[in-house]
Amino acid sequence: MTQPLSSALVLFSGGQDSATCLAWALARFERVETIGFDYGQRHAIELACRPKVLAAIRQLSPVWAARLGEDHMIDATVLKSLGATAMTHEVEISMTAAGLPNTFVPGRNLLFFTLAGALAVRRGIGVLVGGMCETDYSGYPDCRADTLKAQEETLRLGLDADIRIGAPLMYLDKAATWQLAQDLGGDALVAMIGEETHTCYLGERGARHAWGYGCGTCPACELRANGWQRWQAGKGNAS
Numbered sequence: 001m002t003q004p005l006s007s008a009l010v011l012f013s014g015g016q017d018s019a020t021c022l023a024w025a026l027a028r029f030e031r032v033e034t035i036g037f038d039y040g041q042r043h044a045i046e047l048a049c050r051p052k053v054l055a056a057i058r059q060l061s062p063v064w065a066a067r068l069g070e071d072h073m074i075d076a077t078v079l080k081s082l083g084a085t086a087m088t089h090e091v092e093i094s095m096t097a098a099g100l101p102n103t104f105v106p107g108r109n110l111l112f113f114t115l116a117g118a119l120a121v122r123r124g125i126g127v128l129v130g131g132m133c134e135t136d137y138s139g140y141p142d143c144r145a146d147t148l149k150a151q152e153e154t155l156r157l158g159l160d161a162d163i164r165i166g167a168p169l170m171y172l173d174k175a176a177t178w179q180l181a182q183d184l185g186g187d188a189l190v191a192m193i194g195e196e197t198h199t200c201y202l203g204e205r206g207a208r209h210a211w212g213y214g215c216g217t218c219p220a221c222e223l224r225a226n227g228w229q230r231w232q233a234g235k236g237n238a239s
């Protein structure tokens with residue numbers, strides 16, 4: 001089954017990476033829809049950011065507003081029932097015996113892409129877009145390019161559909177991700193991502209830093225803040 005490659009379904013969590021991916025898709029595809037997952041995450045704050053980011057991104061560009069279609073929220077809470085992780089249960093962030101941080105939710109991205117692929121077939125969409133990155137990531141095996149390549153092939157075979165997976169952040173570090181936002185939408189997009197997206201693992205949204213809201217010390221905040229600082233330093237006006 002041929003799927004139109006002029007349309008994309010963006011895995012959109014409400015964080016910095018997926019918001020940047022959404023802008024990337026809006027710059028390239030005639031029709032863009034979004035999919036989000038309630039997987040029983042401890043902090044609902046990221047999901048609460050989603051509609052705000054979608055509304056804000058429509059304000060940034062009439063072209064993007066015209067291209068951005070439906071948002072789909074999917075119940076994936078079955079993931080939480082499989083076992084405890086620091087993302088879904090009240091446990092401290094730590095390393096597991098397997099050498100992975102316990103923020104890793106086993107099977108999460110595999111399930112997300114399976115559900116996204118199934119929806120894409122029904123929606124007549126050919127390209128799935130995700131913010132996975134193996135450059136300065138936390139060692140998650142389901143963020144590797146090889147995993148996505150294998151899953152793309154699985155979806156093509158299992159759905160008998162010409163589904164592609166796009167991962168524009170795969171080889172970027174966080175500084176380059178900020179630069180990509182700048183290239184796609186200028187200062188307005190960077191400001192919107194700083195103000196409206198949420199990345200912090202602890203769900204902290206009290207203090208506004210230059211790079212956005214967050215506790216500043218969890219692994220997700222450290223990545224985001226360090227990336228911002230390296231990006232600012234690279235522009236010659238470190239803050």
Ligand code: ZN
Nearest residue numbers: 200215218221
């Ligand atoms: Zn944090």
